[in-house]
Amino acid sequence: MADTTNRPSGMTRRDVFRASAGAAAVLGAAGLPVLATATPALADRGQAGHGHGRGLRVEPLVPDRNRGIILYSVRDRITAAPDDSGVPYGFERVLARLAEIGYREIEFAGYTQHTSLLGRQITPREIRRILDDNGLVANGTHTQINPDTFTQQMDIAEELGMRNIGTGSDPTNSSYRTDWDAAADTWNELGRRARARGLRLYTHNHDAAYNFLLDAGPTDADGRPTRSSGTRRLEYFFDKTDPRYVFFEMDVFWAYVARFKHHTYTDRHGRARTDLFDPILTVAPRTTRFPLFHAKDGNKNPAVPNGHDMVPLGEGDINFQQFFQTIGEQDFHHANWEQDNAPGGTAVPGQSLDFAARSYTSMSELTIYRR
Template sequence: MPMNRREMLKSSAIMMLGASMPAIAKSGGIWGTDGIGVQLYALDPDLRRDLHGTLDKVAKLGFRSVEIASMHGRTAAQMRAALDQAGLYCRSVHVAASSSVPGASGLTFDDMDKLGEDLTTLGAREAVLPLFQFPKDPKWGEPVPFSSLMRADGSPLSAARYEQMANFLNQAGSALKKHGLRVGYHNHNVEFAPIGEKTGLQILLERTNPRLVDFEMDVGWLVTAGHDPVAWLRKYPGRFNQMHVKDIKASTPVNFHLRQDPVEVGGGKIDWNSILPVARTSGVHRYFVEQDPPFTGPRIDAMARSLAYLRSLPIARGGH
């Protein structure tokens, strides 16, 4: 259906946000040499419908780096070609523990040498486990049922599970080291459920080898769990090297059960002016805008608003 004049003007204005803002991706600053990136999971339905067209829109907004969550049926070489065509590059990829994990798409930890080759083809440097996942193997047991973790009466993962996960990350990190790659772990809010005097994320941080394993802090999920990102960055300097810049509404209840009220960055309760300076000095050097569904309008518009807000912050203009 053709757009009316008002819709055309709105769409044009949003697409011009990236072009009208300073080219932080080129100048470095708070965002590092990669600039502000975007986690493509936020645009997943759009990418399924039109991979090349959506990547072009991402680039026109002013993003240059992306983090991949799905290969969308493409090989690593085909995905790299699509990114190159759009003028985008990938340094980080979310990788499922195994092809047996529900929703696994393309890249898994099943074959470390194949994974290393594919990530090298993509130009990536980091293979991030996006969620507590275990392959179907006798030593791991059956995969964790997500449905139980989403219930308010669901039991948290045990300390033993997190210890197994830490071993898995260490082994994966060691295997990928020969390819010049590192392994990361991305948190949700489940990892903050108390387990005695600790949390699951603490167990992972303390039992993984810093020379092999990094962490990607998802600020939205961390705050959803009732925790302070600044406190975690200061307690574990150098362990969080990537960040998902994600906001949540004030209405989001504190919980550990994968429940969240998402909103564009800058439209929620998170104090980015306090978090980003600490992130910069504690070792975070890649930042990816992300937003979970539901969306109130086109997803690409939400990414544009988040990017515009981040570029308007004092720290992005050399403040703080």
């Protein structure tokens, strides 16, 4: 595994202006209307004036080998008992279908299926054989990151040929700096152990991870701060953890939910402050600390608590073209499609795999033009 470390770049909004689609990227990052996003190379096409696409080549923003899916999106079919719906069920049939769609990488969300398929539970070794038979690679997992069971989880990761080992939970749910300090100490040690075995340890965000710390101002009856310096929880964790040992998976949907929900705080003097969260500018200065992403799409809907409704990739408002183009390092990043509400239940048993196919097509259509 290549050694990757944090590469601070001091990226500013002017850099984003240059790196992506000119003013459109800056407007989009600021939450302002963007009518269209074109790449700089496309803009240059008219200046060249010599033939259709002359001097240009098209490259995928997410290389085909880096296109993945977290199995949580199709959990209904992984765990289904044999039925007569005609829809694949269990690891063997579902993974074969995902490979047929075009996915090349799998992020796990558990290692169990319905015991009626084998008369017992499937083993990690048997799952690895299914991966290999279908040309699939395990790129990560959402499991429990616990010092007491971490060796066992790394053993499973190695059995599956996994590159990264992680969790879908925050290192701590606390609003207080001391708890994030303690979590950082634990994660630095676990990350060091993971690196020694050729693995990267990562954590995945929901919106609360990008809420503000309570780290300033008057204290409560328990001596805890009641106001904020404006520092966000996970961004504080970035700086407290060793970039050699601790990595991140941004869930792009939940990052934009954080942008919607967590934009004001009370400073140490009791004044209301506004700070608009920017997912792109959170990743871009430290892009090689994010080997994985959840490519999860949503439509803006201020009437719902999260401000967005989940939809298949490419059918929502999130500008993934702008996102992946601006953060760069296309070969390093791995995108896993996820949609929490993809399963259709017994009424529509094929819905999650149908959404997986539609979302793969959208992921494959994200392209960049280069000279």
